[in-house]
Amino acid sequence: MSNHLQIRLAGAAGEVTGSCTLVEVGSRRVLVDLGLVQGRPDAPEANVALPLDRLDWLDAVVLTHAHADHCGRLPMLPRAGYSGPILTSPATADMLPLILHAAARLQRRLADEARRAGHPPPPVLFDGDEVDRVCEQIVPVPGDAPYEVASDLRVTLHPVGHVLGARAALISGPAGDVLVSGDIGHRDGQPLPPPPPPPPADLVVMECTRGDVEDPPQACPDVQLAGVLAQARIDAQVIVCPTFALGRGQQLLFRLGQCARRGEVDMPVMLDSMVASVTAPMHARHPGELSGEARDLLARGIDPLDFPQLTRLRSRRAARVIKDLRGPALVLAGSGFCEGGPIVEHLIRWLPSRSGRVLLAGFCMPGTVSGALADDPPRVRLRGRWVPVEAPIDRLQCFSGHADAPQLQAWLASMPGPRPPVVLNHGDAAPRAAFATRLQSAGYTVHTPGLGEAVQA
Numbered sequence: 001m002s003n004h005l006q007i008r009l010a011g012a013a014g015e016v017t018g019s020c021t022l023v024e025v026g027s028r029r030v031l032v033d034l035g036l037v038q039g040r041p042d043a044p045e046a047n048v049a050l051p052l053d054r055l056d057w058l059d060a061v062v063l064t065h066a067h068a069d070h071c072g073r074l075p076m077l078p079r080a081g082y083s084g085p086i087l088t089s090p091a092t093a094d095m096l097p098l099i100l101h102a103a104a105r106l107q108r109r110l111a112d113e114a115r116r117a118g119h120p121p122p123p124v125l126f127d128g129d130e131v132d133r134v135c136e137q138i139v140p141v142p143g144d145a146p147y148e149v150a151s152d153l154r155v156t157l158h159p160v161g162h163v164l165g166a167r168a169a170l171i172s173g174p175a176g177d178v179l180v181s182g183d184i185g186h187r188d189g190q191p192l193p194p195p196p197p198p199p200p201a202d203l204v205v206m207e208c209t210r211g212d213v214e215d216p217p218q219a220c221p222d223v224q225l226a227g228v229l230a231q232a233r234i235d236a237q238v239i240v241c242p243t244f245a246l247g248r249g250q251q252l253l254f255r256l257g258q259c260a261r262r263g264e265v266d267m268p269v270m271l272d273s274m275v276a277s278v279t280a281p282m283h284a285r286h287p288g289e290l291s292g293e294a295r296d297l298l299a300r301g302i303d304p305l306d307f308p309q310l311t312r313l314r315s316r317r318a319a320r321v322i323k324d325l326r327g328p329a330l331v332l333a334g335s336g337f338c339e340g341g342p343i344v345e346h347l348i349r350w351l352p353s354r355s356g357r358v359l360l361a362g363f364c365m366p367g368t369v370s371g372a373l374a375d376d377p378p379r380v381r382l383r384g385r386w387v388p389v390e391a392p393i394d395r396l397q398c399f400s401g402h403a404d405a406p407q408l409q410a411w412l413a414s415m416p417g418p419r420p421p422v423v424l425n426h427g428d429a430a431p432r433a434a435f436a437t438r439l440q441s442a443g444y445t446v447h448t449p450g451l452g453e454a455v456q457a
Helices: 043-048 090-116 128-135 221-235 248-261 274-285 292-299 318-324 343-350 369-374 405-413 429-441
Strands: 005-011 020-025 028-032 060-062 086-088 138-140 147-150 153-159 167-173 176-180 203-207 238-242 269-272 310-313 329-333 356-361 380-382 385-387 393-396 422-425 454-456
Touching (some): 005 203, 005 422, 028 147, 028 153, 028 167, 060 153, 086 090, 090 128, 090 274, 203 405, 221 248, 221 356, 221 393, 238 343, 248 269, 248 274, 269 318, 310 318, 343 380, 356 369, 369 393
Parallel strands (some): 060 086, 238 329, 269 310, 269 329
Antiparallel strands (some): 005 454, 020 028, 380 385
16 A cells, blocks of 8 residues: 555534545655634534644645644644654644634633533643644645655645635655545635636645535625625614634735725725734735735735725723724624624624615635524524524625535636546535535546545545
């Protein structure tokens, strides 16, 4: 078995959470991502146990990008016996300490809140010291240069859009090449460019988050966003918009900046996310990651993610100003799936009122609060009680960070060389089945393995 390619999905098998893929190339083993399980009733218990029995036998760990469902359990690695390199892009390496330290603080705060309320506290998976320890193992891999893990094992990272620093991982050895896509960005994912064609591979592990969605032709995202702002202005409403600290927040800031430069943002915009407030300026530190339009703004001395109406709130103390906010106004707040973070307080305040308005921009994971808000009719339970929904809810799919089904297929079809077999991960059952059928109709051999099931090429 020294000359084979094999993968096992140790997470994200038939669901959009907990990404973790074990790649075996000959006698070498590489783990791609170690993400947090989210949106499941058993998530706290599922996260405590790592998905592999042994980690000391790994030759390398690769991180595709800095979203929690891909990186959220990395600080547990040293404790479990892994002391090797964690390979990722320079931009992801730049942001990761901030994001993981914020995750450690959030876990501690949630546990403390549960104890004060007399409830069993959720598990704390890691602390700040463990974040510092794992960050010492991070190795930034620049450009398309292969990183030689060993004489017979190389890892090359390739851009895929989605969020700043996101990469697909090409793992190469004498037995061949395995490409793990990570998350593939939308073609309209400003301030990032569309994903370029992937490199050739003998086996592809590919996400299919929106594998059953085909975005209809629609107005420019700037126009749709300006329309929501205009209605909130007429009705004197406070818009609350759940955002991710990395990805959706920056898409919205870029589009809001474009609207502001045309005079279409005549209301205060509050970014209520410490992490998003810090990661947004980091984009200017990595101009090679950005779209041509964003780079042109930088060349003119304009931060593409800033505008006069924006206030970045970097602490809970600073966010107290929101309590006195009256419409029209816009509040962008973490977290994106509304399972925690400051967005929960804003929803509790504004959902029962016609003076509020909710903007859902992009993918809403089924089983989460954002998924419940996207239902018709919405039924929302926050902090143990049902919250009446009187505020209007707007949905703008144009802000998805994930490619839709035609874009996913086009990305794969742009790969040079013969069609490789494809393993689908990071997709719920329906999108996964729909995208498998789409690829099979195009002549691909497609696998949809269960958790831990081996696929060989």
